[in-house]
Amino acid sequence: MASHRFLVDAPLSPGQAVDLGERNAHHALRVLRLRDGEPIVVFDGRGTRAHATLVHQGRAGALARIRVTEAGTGESPLHVTLAQCVSAADRMDWTIEKAVELGVAAIVPLLSERGTVRLDEERARKRHARWQEIVVAACMQCGRDLLPQLAPATPLRGWMAARDPSADGLGLVLSPRGEQSLRTLPFPPPPARITLLVGPEAGLSPDEEAAAQRSGFVPLRFGPRVLRTETAGPAVLAALGALHGDL
DSSP, X not given: OOOOEEEXXXXXXXXXXXXXXXXXXXXXXXXXXXXXXXXXXXXXXXXXXXXXXXXXXXXXXXXXXXXXXXXXXXXXXXXXXXXXXXXXXXXXXXXXXXXXHTTOSEEEEEEOTTOSOOOOHHHHHHHHHHHHHHHHHHXXXXXXXXXXXXXXXXXXXXXXXXXXXXXHOEXXXXXXXXXXXXXXXXXOOXXXXXXXXXXXXXXXXXXXHHHHHHTTEEEEOOSSSOOOHHHHHHHHHXXXXXXXXXX
């Protein structure tokens, strides 16, 4: 049974030969040492996967010859958007990776008043490209066939002003002052839409937290301990999955 998965940017249909691309070919041939004719799985990132056969093309190229396609799996019945204030590079990378593994539907990196990370246009572009690579790699590893949406980094206040609560569903903001818990909140049945807002290392400012509440966010207290920013989002995603999802 094929266990090696590769994302391809091409329509998938039986009998078709799809170019794996330079990076995937290098990983398949040079890192995994896969042989010509070995079974692999390819997916398009839009919800379709295919069982295929690896076809060597010269020294560095490789194709996937599609045998059969099927609807993708691995998606949570909850549609959760993680609105995560940007943390230091390795911490943000870890949060994104684990959020994808735990079934997040979308990720919005936010720039907040107390955040320690400052991104000019060029740095924001590079960080977004890096985060997108992490999303892809996490999907390849964990078996998801639908790539979560990754928004560009945006200022928190501008994002809140543009947010449509009727479309984005239940808004939750983590706060040590929150009076609600995941067990006391009334959750809509799946497929529920939830937006989870997580502050930076120093937390949201009082003005930001008040603005979030005016935008419809419910302050949520997640247990008696204050979690680090990189831990909080994945921890709540796991709890949501256990209480209302597929964990």
